Amino acid sequence: xxxxxxxxxxxxxxxxxxxxxxxxxxxxxxxxxxxxxxxxxxxxxxxxxxxxxxxxxxxxxxxxxxxxxxxxxxxxxxxxxxxxxxxxxxxxxxxxxxxxxxxxxxxxxxxxxxxxxxxxxxxxxxxxxxxxxxxxxxxxxxxxxxxxxxxxxxxxxxxxxxxxxxxxxxxxxxxxxxxxxxxxxxxxxxxxx
Amino acid sequence: xxxxxxxxxxxxxxxxxxxxxxxxxxxxxxxxxxxxxxxxxxxxxxxxxxxxxxxxxxxxxxxxxxxxxxxxxxxxxxxxxxxxxxxxxx
Amino acid sequence: xxxxxxxxxxxxxxxxxxxxxxxxxxxxxxxxxxxxxxxxxxxxxxxxxxxxxxxxxxxxxxxxxxxxxxxxxxxxxxxxxxxxxxxxxxxxxxxxxxxxxxxxxxxxx
Numbered sequence: 224x225x226x227x228x229x230x231x232x233x234x235x236x237x238x239x240x241x242x243x244x245x246x247x248x249x250x251x252x253x254x255x256x257x258x259x260x261x262x263x264x265x266x267x268x269x270x271x272x273x274x275x276x277x278x279x280x281x282x283x284x285x286x287x288x289x290x291x292x293x294x295x296x297x298x299x300x301x302x303x304x305x306x307x308x309x310x311x312x313x314x315x316x317x318x319x320x321x322x323x324x325x326x327x328x329x330x331x332x333x334x335x336x337x338x339x340x341x342x343x344x345x346x347x348x349x350x351x352x353x354x355x356x357x358x359x360x361x362x363x364x365x366x367x368x369x370x371x372x373x374x375x376x377x378x379x380x381x382x383x384x385x386x387x388x389x390x391x392x393x394x395x396x397x398x399x400x401x402x403x404x405x406x407x408x409x410x411x412x413x414x415x416x
Numbered sequence: 417x418x419x420x421x422x423x424x425x426x427x428x429x430x431x432x433x434x435x436x437x438x439x440x441x442x443x444x445x446x447x448x449x450x451x452x453x454x455x456x457x458x459x460x461x462x463x464x465x466x467x468x469x470x471x472x473x474x475x476x477x478x479x480x481x482x483x484x485x486x487x488x489x490x491x492x493x494x495x496x497x498x499x500x501x502x503x504x505x506x
Numbered sequence: 507x508x509x510x511x512x513x514x515x516x517x518x519x520x521x522x523x524x525x526x527x528x529x530x531x532x533x534x535x536x537x538x539x540x541x542x543x544x545x546x547x548x549x550x551x552x553x554x555x556x557x558x559x560x561x562x563x564x565x566x567x568x569x570x571x572x573x574x575x576x577x578x579x580x581x582x583x584x585x586x587x588x589x590x591x592x593x594x595x596x597x598x599x600x601x602x603x604x605x606x607x608x609x610x611x612x613x614x615x
Contacts, residue, residue, distance in 0.1 A: 255572045256481075258474070308582070312555075315548040316525060323532040323545065332541055332603045355547050355586035361540070362590055363597040373540045373593070373603060417507075420516060427523055428557075434530035438542075446539050446596040453592065454533055454546045457585055458526055460577065461557040473565060477573040484580055491588035495595040 246276055300395055304349070307391065308356060315358040322375065335380045337407035338368045339389045346396040350389060357388055371410070380409065418469075425465045432458045449494055456487040507564065515564035522556030529553055538604030539596055547589040554581055 253268035254260070322328050341347045351362040354372055359379030364371040374380035386404025393403045438451035460480050467476025532545025558578050565571045 252576070255569065255576065256478070258569050305582075312548060312552050316528075316552040319532060319544055319549050320525075320528045323528055323535055323549075328536065330537065330541060332538075332605060334603060351590065352583065352586050355590055356551065358548075359544070361543055361547060361593060363540075363593050371597070373543075373597075375541060375544055417512065424519055424523060428526070431523065431526050431530050434527075435533045438533055444539055444596070444601065446592055446601065447542065450539065450542055450546050450589070450592055451533055453588055454529065454550050457546075457550050457554060457581070458530075460581065461522070461526070461554050464558060464561050464574070468561065468564075473561075474568075474570040474573075477570045477577070481573060481577045481580070484577055484584065488580075488584040488588050492591050495588075495591035499595040499598055 242276075242280075246272055249275055300397075304395055308353065311353070311357045311388075315356060318358045318379075319375070329376070331376050332373065333377060333380055334363065334371060334373050334410045335384060335407060336369065336371045336410055337384055337386075337389075337404050339370060339386075339393075339404050340368060340398075340402040341389075341393055342396050342398040346392055346398070349396070350392045353388055353392055354383070357383075383407075421465065421468055425462065425469060428458065428462050428465060432462060445498065449491070449498075453487070453491045456483075456490075460484050460487070507566075511563060511566070515560045518556050518560030518563060522553050522558075522560060525549060525553035525556060539601060540593060540603040543589050543593045547586050551581060551585045554585075 249272045250268060253271060254265075257264050257268065322330060339347075339350060341350055347365060347368075351365045351370065354360050354362040354370065359375040360383050361373045362370060363373050372380070372383060374383065384404060384407035386407075389403035393399070432455050435451040435454050439448050439455075442448040442451060460483055463476055463480040463483055464473075467473040467480070470476070526549075529545050529549035532549060533542050536542045536545060555578055558574055558581075562571050562574050562578075565574065
């Protein structure tokens with residue numbers, strides 16, 4: 224997956240492969256959900272897949288939208304993401320369990336803000352989702368490269384600002400992981416925006 | 417096995433009813449919505465358990481999936497609605 | 507159904523129920539909306555996934571199992587997003603998180 228914005232000419236063959244891959248996944252999804260394998264039902268499935276693909280690729284849109292159009296192009300490394308996320312979720316659950324079940328809850332919430340250079344919008348969404356599921360942090364607002372995050376304890380906030388999670392997501396989507404987390408600061412006053 | 421599933425389902429109903437306190441008493445409207453969302457998310461598991469109890473799991477898996485999608489859409493729509501409300505009033 | 511299958515599935519279901527119990531208690535006990543969102547997003551998602559994995563194990567390889575796996579993947583993506591949407595709405599609306607008292611005093615000046 225290339226990062227340059229003007230890589231349209233070389234991308235057509237690749238994105239064609241992703242196009243048919245996406246159609247195949249949608250058809251597989253239909254087959255799993257329907258559970259009936261005669262010609263009529265598979266025909267309905269083909270029509271439905273055609274409509275969905277047409278809806279997804281129909282509008283011309285901006286250059287960035289076009290790049291993001293094929294979700295599969297960004298998600299083909301998704302299988303590597305699930306095990307890592309599972310470990311993070313279990314850690315997060317353990318931490319919240321200890322906080323909730325201890326008689327005097329050891330909370331020190333704060334709000335932090337940082338910026339993260341991610342290759343495209345799918346990576347941004349994945350990062351926000353990961354922040355929510357990793358220990359002690361919850362994304363409040365995502366605005367371009369700027370993330371505002373609520374942290375349960377100060378230590379969670381510091382760990383997030385070190386940028387291990389953001390770097391992992393950036394690498395997962397093929398970026399170098401530089402500038403994965405910068406300009407991190409605590410919002411001491413909780414001022415608006 | 418049957419007994420285990422019955423007991424587990426009853427326990428799950430109890431767990432689902434716990435956040436109802438927040439729905440009734442929650443100080444802000446978002447507390448109520450959050451509790452409703454959490455109850456809905458757990459209901460997905462409850463529907464699957466019912467599927468096993470009634471021995472018609474293939475049907476209840478579809479219902480659970482549809483319920484999950486519906487719960488998600490409802491949460492997003494309600495969150496958007498309450499933000500709009502503030503923008504309109506300020 | 508082999509005995510191992512039953513044992514693993516019962517274990518996963520019990521763990522899932524306990525985790526969901528913690529999530530419910532967290533929603534009741536934590537001091538403010540923003541910390542409650544932590545209980546609702548992380549803990550509940552993990553609990554439901556454990557419960558459904560237990561059902562997957564006992565179901566064995568079948569079409570319903572594939573549907574359950576799709577449901578698990580969907581919950582993993584959608585539950586945090588729904589909670590994030592609520593937290594974002596509250597944050598943009600001007601609600602501010604609860605803080606420890608001494609910290610609020612020292613930061614106030």
